[in-house]
Amino acid sequence: MSTTKHDSHSRTIGDKPLRPESLMMGYGYRPELSEGSIKPPLFLTSTFVFNTAEEGKAFFELAYGLRKKDPGEEMGLIYSRLNNPDLEILEDRLTLWDGAAAAAVFESGMAAISTTLLTFLTPGDVILFSEPVYGGTDYLLKHILPRFGIRPVGVLANGGAAAFEQAVMDSTVRQHVRMIYIETPANPTNALVDIAACAELARRLSQPDRQVVVAVDNTFLGPLWQHPLQHGADIVIYSATKYIGGHSDLIAGVALGSKSFVNQIKGFRTILGTMASPMTGWMLLRSLETLKLRMTSQMKNARYVADFLADHPKIERVHYLGHLSPDSPEHALYRRQCVAPGSMISFELVGGEREAFRFLNALQLFRLAVSLGGTESLAEHPASMTHSDVDPEERIEMGITANMVRLSIGVEHPEDLIADLEQALAAV
Numbered sequence: 001m002s003t004t005k006h007d008s009h010s011r012t013i014g015d016k017p018l019r020p021e022s023l024m025m026g027y028g029y030r031p032e033l034s035e036g037s038i039k040p041p042l043f044l045t046s047t048f049v050f051n052t053a054e055e056g057k058a059f060f061e062l063a064y065g066l067r068k069k070d071p072g073e074e075m076g077l078i079y080s081r082l083n084n085p086d087l088e089i090l091e092d093r094l095t096l097w098d099g100a101a102a103a104a105v106f107e108s109g110m111a112a113i114s115t116t117l118l119t120f121l122t123p124g125d126v127i128l129f130s131e132p133v134y135g136g137t138d139y140l141l142k143h144i145l146p147r148f149g150i151r152p153v154g155v156l157a158n159g160g161a162a163a164f165e166q167a168v169m170d171s172t173v174r175q176h177v178r179m180i181y182i183e184t185p186a187n188p189t190n191a192l193v194d195i196a197a198c199a200e201l202a203r204r205l206s207q208p209d210r211q212v213v214v215a216v217d218n219t220f221l222g223p224l225w226q227h228p229l230q231h232g233a234d235i236v237i238y239s240a241t242k243y244i245g246g247h248s249d250l251i252a253g254v255a256l257g258s259k260s261f262v263n264q265i266k267g268f269r270t271i272l273g274t275m276a277s278p279m280t281g282w283m284l285l286r287s288l289e290t291l292k293l294r295m296t297s298q299m300k301n302a303r304y305v306a307d308f309l310a311d312h313p314k315i316e317r318v319h320y321l322g323h324l325s326p327d328s329p330e331h332a333l334y335r336r337q338c339v340a341p342g343s344m345i346s347f348e349l350v351g352g353e354r355e356a357f358r359f360l361n362a363l364q365l366f367r368l369a370v371s372l373g374g375t376e377s378l379a380e381h382p383a384s385m386t387h388s389d390v391d392p393e394e395r396i397e398m399g400i401t402a403n404m405v406r407l408s409i410g411v412e413h414p415e416d417l418i419a420d421l422e423q424a425l426a427a428v
């Protein structure tokens with residue numbers, strides 16, 4: 001009996017394809033390999049026993065790409081830095097939401113991002129990226145990659161597709177660009193970047209020996225509300241710490257894409273040692289079963305909260321994808337690219353940091369914490385917390401002001417959330 005990949009379950013009934021939420025409870029797992037246990041056990045093991053020396057040799061040949069797979073041959077389990085049943089089942093299930101051919105899971109979102117960038121970039125390359133991006137990504141791009149001879153070129157997300165075209169007018173950028181890295185909607189402003197336009201630009205700039213790769217950090221809307229691969233992206237990245245984990249009790253990341261791209265990323269993951277632990281993998285498998293329930297409830301709650309905030313006299317402006325003006329270009333892009341507005345809201349209070357802090361300190365049900373996507377609602381102050389590392393002038397250009405507060409909406413009762421916001425605004 002083989003102890004290889006448990007890709008056992010069909011994705012259809014007859015010829016009727018099953019939806020991802022129907023497959024989250026069992027896909028990719030064979031109970032008969034684990035004493036009939038209905039759920040995958042936690043495989044806490046560093047290494048796996050080979051039946052014979054010949055089998056060990058064959059597994060290594062595949063792992064190190066020394067030969068092609070024989071027909072029907074599956075890669076065997078070797079060592080938990082290379083593969084582990086919990087991670088393999090998880091990776092199979094994660095591909096379903098995005099319609100990806102393959103997935104790789106990591107012990108953090110930053111591990112997924114850094115491993116992916118190091119896989120494709122070499123000295124002399126340019127990486128074009130949308131701004132703002134997540135604080136850790138911003139630091140990686142501006143302070144760590146340049147030490148390896150990689151040049152980051154930032155493009156403001158609120159400048160639209162024209163800003164990307166403008167950036168590649170510079171021949172030193174155009175000739176050396178190897179990757180376009182985008183985060184959309186942007187954190188914390190919810191500015192949208194046009195994925196299809198970036199993919200088209202990447203195809204135009206690609207040379208036969210040098211494909212320009214488009215990677216999208218889809219943490220804010222995905223995996224339910226935006227599917228970048230369908231719009232031409234090559235790689236989708238998640239901080240699985242957020243919606244995929246969903247309970248604020250783990251740190252993890254994912255990269256998805258074609259088999260060829262993900263195999264290259266996994267090769268780097270093996271050597272950099274950035275894979276997720278079996279425990280993290282097991283917890284994510286449990287989280288995936290309720291992903292749709294949670295994200296749907298959070299999305300509905302966010303609409304109530306955003307409507308309440310938009311009407312409040314102490315609030316200047318609300319940044320919420322469900323409130324884009326119907327005749328704006330952003331709205332047209334939203335309709336093309338997104339499935340639903342998600343559950344991240346930011347807003348500007350009348351006043352400055354003092355008013356924002358008064359509000360944050362008065363909250364009772366919302367927790368004052370960074371991070372997002374968990375079952376509980378959170379509030380934070382981007383300018384002094386998540387984005388405090390960004391140059392103050394650039395911060396203003398990106399629209400991250402002293403009076404801005406960011407909310408992540410959870411699964412509580414929406415009227416309780418609104419009651420909390422109401423009393424905290426009254427305290428300002």
Ligand SMILES: *Cc1c(COP(=O)(O)O)cnc(C)c1O
Pocket residue numbers: 108109110111134136137183187217219220238239240241242251252253
């Ligand atoms: C949190 C986050 C990250 C980093 O993920 P970690 O799991 O904290 O390493 C990257 N991108 C976005 C958009 C995030 O919100």
